[in-house]
Amino acid sequence: MAALADQLTALLGPSRVSVTETDLATHSTDKWFASNPPEVVVHAESAAEVSEVLRFANANRIPVTPQGSRVGYVGGCVPLQGGIALSVARMNKIKEITLEDGVAVIEPGVITGHLQNEVRKLGWFYPPDPASLKECSLGGNIATNAGGPRCLKYGVTRHYVLGLEAVLADGSIVKAGGRCHKNKTGFDLVGLMVGSEGMLGVVTEATLRLIPHPPMRAMLSAGFKSFAEAANAVQRILGSGFLPSALEIADKFTLRAAREYLGASVTPEGDAHLLVEIDGQPESVKGEIEQLAKLVTSLGSICLNKAMGDEACEAFWKLRREFSYSLRNTGLIKLNEDIVVPRGRLVDLVDFAEKLQSETGFPVACFGHAGDGNIHVNIMVPTMDDPAIRERAEAALDRLFHQVIAWNGAITGEHGIGVAKKRWWRDAVSPAAHETHLRLKAALDPNGILNPGKFLG
Amino acid sequence: MAALADQLTALLGPSRVSVTETDLATHSTDKWFASNPPEVVVHAESAAEVSEVLRFANANRIPVTPQGSRVGYVGGCVPLQGGIALSVARMNKIKEITLEDGVAVIEPGVITGHLQNEVRKLGWFYPPDPASLKECSLGGNIATNAGGPRCLKYGVTRHYVLGLEAVLADGSIVKAGGRCHKNKTGFDLVGLMVGSEGMLGVVTEATLRLIPHPPMRAMLSAGFKSFAEAANAVQRILGSGFLPSALEIADKFTLRAAREYLGASVTPEGDAHLLVEIDGQPESVKGEIEQLAKLVTSLGSICLNKAMGDEACEAFWKLRREFSYSLRNTGLIKLNEDIVVPRGRLVDLVDFAEKLQSETGFPVACFGHAGDGNIHVNIMVPTMDDPAIRERAEAALDRLFHQVIAWNGAITGEHGIGVAKKRWWRDAVSPAAHETHLRLKAALDPNGILNPGKFLG
Structure with a gap:
């Protein structure tokens, strides 16, 4: 064990290599049940260092498990065979946000919500919104092709990765794609890397597509007597030429747990719940949410609340997230x-x-x-x-x-x-x-x- | 030559194999300059037949050039090394359109515009819109990851392919992805196949994502004194939180050719031209096109026309297409x-x-x-x-x-x-x-x- 750490220290210097008990324990798991300690944790700070580690590991047949924020739900970054846990969490710089090109260039350790906020301050939008966005990193989002509620309208992570720098197992550094919003140069290496769960390469930089932030959003929160009615509303909304930014459903077991945890007064009535979110220009959103409210009422909703603007919508999303905590509370x-x-x-x-x-x-x-x-x-x-x-x-x-x-x-x-x-x-x-x-x-x-x-x- | 045709005929029957002069000539080129005749043309009618051909060709090291409608612009389907031109043009059935799942299942020979029309009749939308959509096939769109003007808002072909059946060089038939709108099962084999220009496999079936058709659209056609002003308008429109379905620009040489060919009266004034298209709910689109018209006017447009609804918008697109004919007319x-x-x-x-x-x-x-x-x-x-x-x-x-x-x-x-x-x-x-x-x-x-x-x- 010491030998491996020593060899890596010789390669990278002591500040990058750790075998402390805390570090080994921290890097042995994610949010799922599986756990296994690595022999060594490497905290890489550049593509060159990632390349050094992989070249060395490849020559010596040492398992390498790439890690970011370690908040995945499937044990994807657990170092099942020991070896090196290769963390890129220190590579957490937003290198560039260039609105006229509609791109952000980031290192893999940047937290998703942090990028979203920085882009939002400038009036622009990075849409992928996994539930864990306050703690997950963009590198992990790329490794799992992360989604979220707004993917319905805006697509998953893959649709926002224009270019990648990735290090392959042999240490070679590949640049794929670029900073253009359209690109048909060769095979889709970017797409192959996105969602490959750390099994094909380690992403060390990504160029992400940004889009204009819609200035207004609004939501409906609707209760239905039955799940079938709520599911029918989903189909009818889409069938009416609306593509909401989100269409979220919950069943009666979720609602019951919420009533238990949050109280009946704040939990929507009925045995099914539907959240509808739309976004766009302010006047358009105002008109459309009324249309949707009429439609949803005509489809049998038994309680209906409206939210207009960021703050009111966030309150609805908070309730939605609490459904999840309600289940834990059981x-x-x-x-x-x-x-x-x-x-x-x-x-x-x-x-x-x-x-x-x-x-x-x-x-x-x-x-x-x-x-x-x-x-x-x-x-x-x-x-x-x-x-x-x-x-x-x-x-x-x-x-x-x-x-x-x-x-x-x-x-x-x-x-x-x-x-x-x-x-x-x-x-x-x-x-x-x-x-x-x-x-x-x-x-x-x-x-x-x-x-x-x-x-x- | 006869030997190869005979062998293929033995495999597939005579109705699938052709060595007529016309067939060889037709299948030797696309819309670009390159041309080279295949030895044999195979008209496959099923994945099983494509598999038979590839297994045979692979065993015998015979070049195979997959072909669809042969309307590409880069010689991508020219059989440069002779061998077999493998046409899937006869595989032209729309197998299924299922709105409740939001999918269409098609064979690769289906003409893009045909699918769009069939889907449109049902109130739904297949957005990718290459200029050649009346003659290009979906298999070719998939092989080149075809785009078009509306990709700005709606994304390219890749974003609409949920599942693929493809035959690899050794004849194995691979099903990748499926009919779900989100799917993180394994590597992105669908993405690897899309845009691979017939070099990794032959697509024999695709499951495409459909979205609700926005019930209304509108356009602006604006002339500017300079290209710099038109390009500035592009940035300012996006910077105002609008994501138009299309933002098309043309320079002074294009406009001059159009004046020559079409006459000055129908060609927009100025040295640069901008087309802006938006779509959505009718009242929203009406309001937004007025907002955009004000914005574009404030940015120095010297002539501005508006179109509301499909028919009026199509007239603008027709003019835009005639810019291209104007250049040919020189x-x-x-x-x-x-x-x-x-x-x-x-x-x-x-x-x-x-x-x-x-x-x-x-x-x-x-x-x-x-x-x-x-x-x-x-x-x-x-x-x-x-x-x-x-x-x-x-x-x-x-x-x-x-x-x-x-x-x-x-x-x-x-x-x-x-x-x-x-x-x-x-x-x-x-x-x-x-x-x-x-x-x-x-x-x-x-x-x-x-x-x-x-x-x-």
Whole structure:
């Protein structure tokens, strides 16, 4: 162990290498259950240093697990095979924001919310908005192609990455894409790197696309008697030529937990809840939110509240986030699975969840991004330490994922596969697609040093 | 030659294989200058047939050039090394349009405009709008990641491909992505295939994302005294929180040709022209187009026309398309290069074009998608048959591309590299990026049978 740290210290100097107990513990996990300590933590401060580490590790066949803010939900940055935890958290500079080109150039350790705020102050917009935006880093967003509620209108992280600098397993530094808003030069190396979960390279710089910030937004918060009515409202809103910036749904189990935690007075009535957000020019937004309110009322909402402007909308979003805390407040462990179904399957999904609940005895709460079918299904279990309960929980997850796959759904919409979903990876893709993954992995990381032990084994 | 055709006929039956003079001639070129006949044309009618052809060709090291509608602008589907021209034009069925899932499932030979119309009839929208949409096929759009004016707001083809079925060089049929609007399952195989110009696989089916069709649109057509004022208007519109669906610019050489061809009465006044299109809910669009008209007037436009609704807007687009015909009407050959510059470089680009014109004697006309910096630079030459003139033309292109690269621009925004831009490929990418392309190509097509002779050699 000392030998590895010594070798890395010789390469990079002592300020970059750590084997303190605290550092090893901190860098052994993310927000999921899996945990394994690295032998050494390297705090890289430049692409050149990342390149040095990888060249060395590749020559010596040492596992390297790239890490950013370590707030992922699937164990994606857990150093399962020990070796080097390669943190880029210190690379946290916004290098440039250039509005006339509509770009920001950032290092991977920049916190997503920090970039959003800096851009917002200038009247511009970086839309991807994962729930963890106050603590997650852009490098992690890129590694997982992070989403969020506003992806319905604005697209996921991939749609905002114009250019990347990434270091491959052999230490070579590749620049892909650039600072142009359109670019058809060669294969889509940027796209291949985005969402590759640290298995194909380490991103050391990104050029992100910025768009004009819509000056006004407004929201509706609507309660419905049944989930089917709320899901119908989703379809009817989209069918009326509206593309809201967000369309968020919650089911009765989520609402019940919220009533328990927050009180009935602030929790919307009914067995289903819908949030609709639109944005644009002030007068347009004022008119459109009225139109939408009429439409939603005509579709049977039993309570309806409106918010106009940033502050009022934030209050609605706060309530929405508290749904999640309400579930935690039950004292149960939330197995939060970010599955996706074709939008037409929303009602089937919630019916299935209800059946799963009654058959397994575990409460199941569904809420999330209804517009794109990306629903967070939360199976609530008392513990994961009791083997018998754990087994039943795993069986429930098996049923959920197999049903999602049978509907042509996706086992992950925004968190990635990591360790958490490795078990269903082979069911989720065809043998030829798996084989293609192996070929690409072998082409870019022939020794398999980058983030080993994850979904490709 | 007969032997190859016979072998393929034995595999596929006579109705799929052709060596007629007409077929060979038709399938030897696209809309660019390059031409080379294949030995055989195969008209595949299913993924299974495409797979049979590729398995056979791979085993026998026979070049295969995939083809759709053959209306590309860079010679991308010219069978430079003979062999098999593999046309998927007969695979032209729309298999499914399912609005509740927001998807269309298509075969690659479907004409882009046909899908758009079918979707539009149902009140929905497939946004990518390459200029050739009445004749280009979706498979070709996918192979080149086609764009168009509305990409500013709506993104390029890549943003609408949710799932693909593609056949790799060895005949294996890979399904990537699916029918979900969000999907983080594995690497982005869909993105890798989109824009790969027939060099990594042959797309046999695609699942495309549909969005609600905005019920109203409106446009402004504005003349300015100078290009700098029009480019400033582009920046100021975006800086005011508007993201128009299109922002198209044209320079004085384009306008002069239009006056010559169409007459001064219908051509906008001034030395620069700007088209602004917005879309959305009817009342919103009415209000916003007035706001934009005021803004554009305050920025010095010397003539301004408004269009409200589809029909009036189409008249503006028709005029815009006639700019292109006007250039052809000069009797000169239009070397149309779809370069991209960072948006802040628009004025520099047109200044450079003016200098190029005065130094080379070739007229240079610039028009295109100002919002994303994707400007079509047209160098107008009397002939490409006279070696001396051709050499001067090539030298002018060299200067253009090297300047674009020096500005961190892109040598192609929507047409691809193909044969036309092969010469500048190595200047446009770093050695490490080129090397990465070779590794990916070797991983998926180790024998190099797919579309050989293009930018990877």
